[in-house]
Amino acid sequence: MSAEYDAKGMPFRRMGSSGLRIPLFSFGGWLTLGETVVGDPVKELIKTAFEHGINMFDTAEGYADGNAEIELGRVIKELGLRRSDLVITTKLFWGGSGPNDMGLSRKHVVEGTKKCLERLQMDYVDVIFAHRPDPTVPMEEVVRAFNFVIDQGWAFYWATSEWSAQQIEEAHHMATKLHLAGPIAEQCEHHMLNRERAEKEYAPLYKHYSLGTTDYSPLACGLLTGKYNEGIPAGSRLDTHKDFFKDTLEVLHSDEGKRRIEKVKALTEFAQKELGCSVSQLALAWLAVNPNTSTVILGASKPWQLIENLKALDVIPKLTPAVLENIDKILDNKPKPQTTWGRPGLDKLGRL
Template sequence: MEYRRLGSSGLKVSALSFGSWVTFGKQVDIDLAAEEMKAALDQGVNFFDNAEVYENGQSEIVMGQAIKKLGLVRKDYLVSTKIFWGGSGPNDQGLSRKHILEGTRAALERLQVEYVDLIFCHRPDPETPIEETVRAMHHVIDRGWALYWGTSEWSSEQIRQAWETAHRLGLTPPTMEQPEYNMFHRDRVEVEYAPLYRDFGLGTTIWSPLASGVLTGKYSQGITDGRLTLPGYEWLRKIYESDEGRSRIEKVEKLRPIASDLGASLAQLAIAWTLKNPQVSTVITGASRPEQVTENMKALDILPKLDRGVIDAIEEVLQNRPKEPRNWRNA
């Protein structure tokens, strides 16, 4: 396993990590969760991602019980939560001081830990002043309930405002952002955030490296199983039943020979491609079976094979190179 610093912080995270979105508490019970986490740990994974909204907190409960079942030593793993959607009450959502503090304590209870290593503001909250959110997150850090705080799916301007507010007030600034990043979703990570890497040393814990399973090639013969067929994810299925979605699925098939030449699966190629970007601190993978965990980790073996020729071949298929090229593609 490769370990990367989380932005400019001193924390080291495994280049590949493991997340519970969609699976824990929905497709995966405690026993299977423990098996999957054990498979990840055996491959050197040290970071496990979660959120209060995942299955309405059940995902955190399952992960917490799996951690207890495995008898993990707290110093040997990193765990996260994300705060925004905590319930249906008027103060159970958003980034008010009240919800951040109460949501954090509730997450710690569900996970059965004294602190989380990373805590994220799961979305920006236009109804709460950024200063209130920054002060609340600093309080969470100051109390030791979390070690680092960050954002998820915030714009570069919102992150900059949070960082500058923290700096002005002598408070803890955000360390990391958790954005979507994959072969079909690139501009934010590769272009919009570029000044933040330079100015603040922003770290990234990227999600959906497989574009909700599309980059595995499983939908080339139609959408008959997988995440796109799950109840509650009809919105995602509609995206890939559109003309643009079908175009993406066709491009995946054109990537198949490239993956084959490298001795890789499409999923391993897609994951390795995200790791090629040095601004990616860790790639959050998911799985519904332990075998999938092990297969995803083999992406690390593919990473050294992604030379300029391979990257150019991938770009020829994707045809979505951002207007401002990033140097990492020329590595």
Template sequence: MQYRNLGRSGLKVSQLSYGAWVSFGNQLDVKEAKALLQTCRDHGVNFFDNAEVYANGRAEEIMGQAIRELGWKRSDVVVSTKIFWGGQGPNDKGLSRKHIVEGTKASLKRLDMDYVDVLYCHRPDISTPIEETVRAMNHVIDNGWAFYWGTSEWSAQQITEAWAVAQRLDLVGPIVEQPEYNLLARHKVESEYLPLYTNYGIGLTTWSPLASGVLTGKYKKGVIPPDSRFSLENYKNLASRSLVDDVLKKVDGLQPIADELGVPLAQLAIAWCAANPNVSSVICGATKESQIHENMKAIDVIPLLTPVVMEKIEAVVQSKPKRPDSYR
């Protein structure tokens, strides 16, 4: 496993990491979670991602209990969580100072930890001034409840505004953004965020490298495996949006490239994400130990992604965003 600095910070995270979205609390409990987390550690993974909204807080409880029962040294791992959707009340969601402070304390209680390494603002909150959010995230850091803060699915403009506030007030700005990034979703990472990498040293912990499993090749037109994410009731809508003819055609076109390299399509897709130098860590999900073993082999695929191979991939997906001239 390789370790990369999280953006311009001194924090080192494994090139591949594990996220609890969907699996913990919805499909897995503590016993299974322990086996998965230990398998990740055995492969050198040190970064584990969560959120207050995952399984309505149950995912944090499961991860915290699993880590405690495994007896891991807290300083050996990097744990992150995200604040935005904390409940049904008018002050239980968003990025007000009230919810950021109360939500963070509640997350730490569920995780049974004194701190998280990284705390994300899970979405932008247009109803709260960015200055209030920046001050609140610095309050969290000053109290030692988190070491760093970041954003998830914010626009480049919103991140720039947060940094402008932080610099004006001599506060800490967000060091990391967590966007979706895969062969089918590239605009933010490869175009919109370009100025952020040099201007602010923003790192990326990207999610959904397999486009919710679409890029594994396991989904065919009209066929949804019974143990897959898209078979879950909550994800039926996502399935109908994702499994369209154009997408499935691209997936079919990628298979011969993976075959030529002698690797599964899933490993090719994960390696492609990790090969981007602006990506600090690729967050992978898994419900089985075998999936983790397979996903982690993507590290060995990265060196195989020569310019020629990357051009072949591009010719199939044709998803490269046009770069604004001013950012070249």
């Protein structure tokens, strides 16, 4: 018997230009499912997410070498979750070490999709992402390959992840030329300490294509939880994945890293005194109020972490324009608008 889905007050948004409705907060398996979290703990995480209104789950063929998809698919079956209640997304690029087991060639897109579905034990995913751009493959081949996957019924939509604005633009132009479907969304790293691409580079895409973002690493790999304010705690993500986060650790120990920590400390104090919440909840709510955000992908290794993060929903109404302005003063990293070369600005209600 299938478990009934209850949104529990979770807000929903369209995923980019599509008609697909997705929860404002979703759950992702990067660096956890099939890696640091396996077996029954996976079931507890998915069950907790579902019971708190999250019905979108994000994974990739490269997460834990495919084991993330295996764990997710197994647990969904064991919990008896109705497939039509769920939005399942996965991503293609790193499928193996062979010359055609990675990238975005038609061969890998087709074969990789079929393997993803096998691991997930599903007939289809809702959205399949190009996990990275592949400059070694003609864009026409990429667009045709993902549309083939859609035509087979293996996915309903396709999207991109960590593509540049120019590459997304090219994909749309090619799709229009071929009378095919273009990407509906972009999965990018977006958080309080990383704003330039999502808030400036993609700005024309939001306007021209109704692009939406599915934002990963919303807490900057834990930096925006405050856990790294006094060093690297044992068992933390930066401790257990030192090789993977080598560059992040180098930055953290630099002068720039120290400035980031000072910002997190200031944000922590602001969150507690002005909003009565944790810095994590503030960071998540801040990202959620961005109108171009389709969903914020939460990561967690324990159910209580997920529950605490979802309290960000209560913080969203508190983020008035004045509060957001104060946050920008603390961050001091708001992307500068495109120059008008001295031309006077338009009325605030004027359209560009």
